[in-house]
Amino acid sequence: xxxxxxxxxxxxxxxxxxxxxxxxxxxxxxxxxxxxxxxxxxxxxxxxxxxxxxxxxxxxxxxxxxxxxxxxxxxxxxxxxxxxxxxxxxxxxxxxxxxxxxxxxxxxxxxxxxxxxxxxxxxxxxxxxxxxxxxxxxxxxxxxxxxxxxxxxxxxxxxxxxxxxxxxxxxxxxxxxxxxxxxxxxxxxxxxxxxxxxxxxxxxxxxxxxxxxxxxxxxxxxxxxxx
Numbered sequence: 001x002x003x004x005x006x007x008x009x010x011x012x013x014x015x016x017x018x019x020x021x022x023x024x025x026x027x028x029x030x031x032x033x034x035x036x037x038x039x040x041x042x043x044x045x046x047x048x049x050x051x052x053x054x055x056x057x058x059x060x061x062x063x064x065x066x067x068x069x070x071x072x073x074x075x076x077x078x079x080x081x082x083x084x085x086x087x088x089x090x091x092x093x094x095x096x097x098x099x100x101x102x103x104x105x106x107x108x109x110x111x112x113x114x115x116x117x118x119x120x121x122x123x124x125x126x127x128x129x130x131x132x133x134x135x136x137x138x139x140x141x142x143x144x145x146x147x148x149x150x151x152x153x154x155x156x157x158x159x160x161x162x163x164x165x166x167x168x169x170x171x172x173x174x175x176x177x178x179x180x181x182x183x184x185x186x187x188x189x190x191x192x193x194x195x196x197x198x199x200x201x202x203x204x205x206x207x208x209x210x211x212x213x214x215x216x217x218x219x220x221x222x223x224x225x226x227x
Contacts, residue, residue, distance in 0.1 A: 014160045016081040027084040035079070046078050091154070091162050099150045102167060106146040110136045148209065 011020050017028040024032040035043075051073070059074045083091075108115050109126060116123045126132050151168035 012158065014156050014158050016083065016156075017079075025082070027087075028082040031080070031082055043078070050076050050078050094162075095150075095152055098152070098164070098167070099147065102150065102169065103144055103146050107140075107144050110139060110146075 008015075008018055008022060010018050010022070017025060017032060019025055054076055055073055060071045061074055063070045063072055105115065109132070113126075115121050116126065147169040153165040153168070154162045155165050156162055
């Protein structure tokens with residue numbers, strides 16, 4: 001393989017595969033061993049397969065410009081980023097805590113607005129927001145859950161820690177794309193990863209969540225919005 005790990009400089013950034021000394025990270029050891037067994041032609045064939053598959057699936061994103069909207073194919077790296085289970089458990093716990101706090105924040109805005117009274121959030125930011133719906137004031141959704149799903153954009157800094165770039169509560173459309181990409185171009189994935197047990201699909205978990213809420217609320221109607 002033509003990748004020269006010893007010549008790779010990762011001192012001023014965080015790389016999930018290689019540490020600052022050029023050595024494989026423990027969580028990426030098996031992946032790197034597999035990559036070292038592939039030659040350039042095999043890597044290029046897998047890259048092309050992934051690119052063609054994404055185009056055939058129609059997975060794209062829209063770039064909005066003054067001249068018009070442009071649809072572009074979703075970029076996909078055939079070399080995945082590995083995250084240790086221990087580190088991801090910490091991130092997952094933080095994301096759950098964050099979503100709970102966001103729901104409490106929304107609930108407060110449509111109830112007592114204590115966060116405004118305490119001067120934490122300026123009143124004009126909320127009142128002048130086109131997304132604030134005065135008709136929702138006083139509404140109390142089941143279990144205080146306003147947002148059942150959140151698409152949180154994470155970035156990783158040079159220290160290796162994850163930071164939140166933004167939270168997408170209205171239309172978190174990115175996660176179905178990741179789910180679709182993660183399932184379809186399996187031929188481009190390293191075989192060592194295809195043999196691993198994957199985390200339960202968010203599609204399945206969301207499908208279980210909605211009926212569970214309906215059962216607890218003694219309701220029987222589900223509205224599905226497809227996109």
